[in-house]
Every structure is written in structure tokens, then in C-alpha cells.
Amino acid sequence: MSVEDLRRIEQTRAHFQEMYRRVGGVPTLPRISATLDQRVAPMLRTAYENNLGRQLFRAAGSLTAFAGICAYDADQQMAATARFAEALGLARAAADLQFEGYLHALLANQAMHLGELDQVLDHTETVLDTLGDQLNPALTCDLHSLAAKAHARLGTSRACHRHLEAAETDADRTWNGPDLPETSYMTPGLVQLQTAEALRRLGDTSAARTYADEAVRTAPGTHLRGQVHRWAGYALVLTAQGEIEEAADAAATMLDRAVGMESGRLHDRLTSVVSALQPYSAAPDVASTLERAEVQLTEPGA
Known part of the structure; x- marks a missing residue:
């Protein structure tokens, strides 16, 4: 085990993170799980000098945690919890x-x-x-x-x-x-998205709209998965405000960003937007968006 091995683990995590952000946790999970079981686990069974050992535990813990994220995203919650617990043990070993x-x-x-x-x-x-x-x-x-x-x-x-x-x-x-x-x-704008969602749940849609506007303004600076979440949050705030035509447009942008992704959590987001827009399905723009959403939601893994 060498410093080069550590860098390889870190590069592997970066690779899977990019894959997850582009296509979701469903296709990423089996790949990252195989890497952990076949390449990383054997390293952890060997004793190392303290500093090198702590670095190994830290790098392996990060990759293990990301496997947990993918399992969570793939609706394998027991597997996710197990990976998170394993990563916690590695974090403590790494101090x-x-x-x-x-x-x-x-x-x-x-x-x-x-x-x-x-x-x-x-x-x-x-x-x-x-x-x-x-x-x-x-x-x-x-x-x-x-x-x-x-x-x-x-x-x-x-x-x-x-x-x-x-x-x-x-x-x-x-x-x-x-x-x-x-x-x-x-990334910039994520705090605004989280704030908008909390305020919407509290019923303060006017303040939520201000934060949601900023979240989508900065959306191009984040990855595609993040953009799906931002446009979904924006659509929900607009619907809550009664801005139905704008909400349908936001939902359409959300669907554009979500094409090709297989993710349980993005499926949840799309479903929540569809449910919010459903009462307004008589409007042509809404009907068109809902029809498109139905197709994407019925795709395998979507």
C-alpha cells in the first residue's frame, strides 16, 4: 500500500461522484460496491504504519460513504445504513x-x-x-x-x-x-434552495419565492442533478403561489435536466411536482408537462 494507492482511491471516488451526478445512484451502486469489495476491502485487512493507515481509513471511508449515498438514492435503505455505519467506523479510525x-x-x-x-x-x-x-x-x-x-x-x-x-x-x-x-x-444557491423549501413548508411563499429565484439564477453553476432539484423546488414554490403557467415551465426545465437519470430521490422530486400540478391539469401547458413527466416516471429506474 502506497500514497499512489491512496490517490487512486480518491480518484475513484471522484469518478463515481461524477457518474452519480450525471446518471443517478441506481447504475452507480453496483460499480462502486464491486470496487469496495474487490479492491479496497483487501487493503483494510492489512496493518499499516499509523499515518499511512489513517490516510487509508479516511480515503476508504469517503468511498464507502459514497456507496451509502448511492444505495440511499437507489432505495436500498438498509444497505445505505450499513455503508454509513462502516464509514463512521473508518472515520473514527482515521481520527x-x-x-x-x-x-x-x-x-x-x-x-x-x-x-x-x-x-x-x-x-x-x-x-x-x-x-x-x-x-x-x-x-x-x-x-x-x-x-x-x-x-x-x-x-x-x-x-x-x-x-x-x-x-x-x-x-x-x-x-x-x-x-x-x-x-x-x-455550491452557490444551494442554501437558498434549502431556505425556500423550508419557508414554503411554513407557508411563507413570498419569502420562499425570493430565495427560489436566487437558487435557479445560480443553477447553471452546479451539476445536472443539482439543477433538477433546484427547478423542482422552484416549480413547487410557484405552484404554491398560484403561478401555474410559470410552474409548468419550471417543471419542464426540471424534466429536461433529469433525462437519462435513474434515481429514487429524483423520482420523488418529480412525483412531488406532478402531484402539486395535478389539480391544474386542465390547463394546456400543465397537461403537456404532466404527460411528459408520466413518461419519464415510468422509465425503468426513473
Whole structure:
């Protein structure tokens, strides 16, 4: 095992991350799982000098966590939980608190999907209370956004706004500490999208629209998967405001970006937009968009 082996693991993760962003977790999962089982697991069974060992645990943990993300996206939740737990063990072996905090954000995100809102708050607020300013601002921003969305679903408005304000502050905070490459998903406009979604759930559609506008304005700067989420969020805010024609246009843009992707979570996003637009299906633009969405949603793996 050498430094070159470590770089290869990191490059492999970058490759699978790009694949996931372009085509989704369904086709990516078997490839990344095979790589972990056949190439990385044998390395972990060998003893190494401390520093090299910690670097190996860190690199392997990052790839393992990404396998968990792909499993989560492919609706294999038990496999995702197992991969996240495995990655947590590797993070502790690597003595990397930043990475451990990131894994709690992944677990919180999965808990959100499963409707386990108390678990979302347990993961996010425990890490924030324990590590606070010791964490990379991109990570704390994401943790605050996740907590805000959980509070929005619970209807606890004051706590939701407290976390939204903290997320905005962290989005602008400078950082001189260690890098956390796994947070590359925190691109400009993502905080605005998360804020818009929380505010929409609280019923504040006017404020949500302001943030959603910014999220789609900056959408070209992110990857295709991120663009699908932004246009979906925008369509939901527009529908909530009664701007149905604009919502149908936004949904059409969402569908453009989602072509060729096989992802359980994007399927959820498309379904939520379809459900919101369904009451307005008599409008020609809406009917056309819904018909197109139905085709994409019935594709295998979509």
C-alpha cells in the first residue's frame, strides 16, 4: 500500500461522484460496491504504519460513504445504513472529526427521507452543539439547513428560522481549517434552495419565492442533478403561489435536466411536482408537462 494507492482511491471516488451526478445512484451502486469489495476491502485487512493507515481509513471511508449515498438514492435503505455505519467506523479510525460530522449529515438526510424527524435533529444538533465552530462552514451550513427543514416539517417556526439564519451566516463565513472535499455539493444557491423549501413548508411563499429565484439564477453553476432539484423546488414554490403557467415551465426545465437519470430521490422530486400540478391539469401547458413527466416516471429506474 502506497500514497499512489491512496490517490487512486480518491480518484475513484471522484469518478463515481461524477457518474452519480450525471446518471443517478441506481447504475452507480453496483460499480462502486464491486470496487469496495474487490479492491479496497483487501487493503483494510492489512496493518499499516499509523499515518499511512489513517490516510487509508479516511480515503476508504469517503468511498464507502459514497456507496451509502448511492444505495440511499437507489432505495436500498438498509444497505445505505450499513455503508454509513462502516464509514463512521473508518472515520473514527482515521481520527477525523470533520469527516465524522459529514457522515452525521448523511444520516440526517436519510432520516429526513424516512420521515424520522427526531433523528434528523439528533444527528444535526448533536454535531453542531459538540463541534460548533470547529467544523468546516460548508458542513455547518448543511447541518443547519437540514435542521431547519426538519423544524419546518414539524411546524416549529422559531427554531426553523434560527437554523436558517445560522445557515446563511455559515455560507458567508471564512475558514482557515482543514478542507472537506466531500462538501463540494455545497455550491452557490444551494442554501437558498434549502431556505425556500423550508419557508414554503411554513407557508411563507413570498419569502420562499425570493430565495427560489436566487437558487435557479445560480443553477447553471452546479451539476445536472443539482439543477433538477433546484427547478423542482422552484416549480413547487410557484405552484404554491398560484403561478401555474410559470410552474409548468419550471417543471419542464426540471424534466429536461433529469433525462437519462435513474434515481429514487429524483423520482420523488418529480412525483412531488406532478402531484402539486395535478389539480391544474386542465390547463394546456400543465397537461403537456404532466404527460411528459408520466413518461419519464415510468422509465425503468426513473
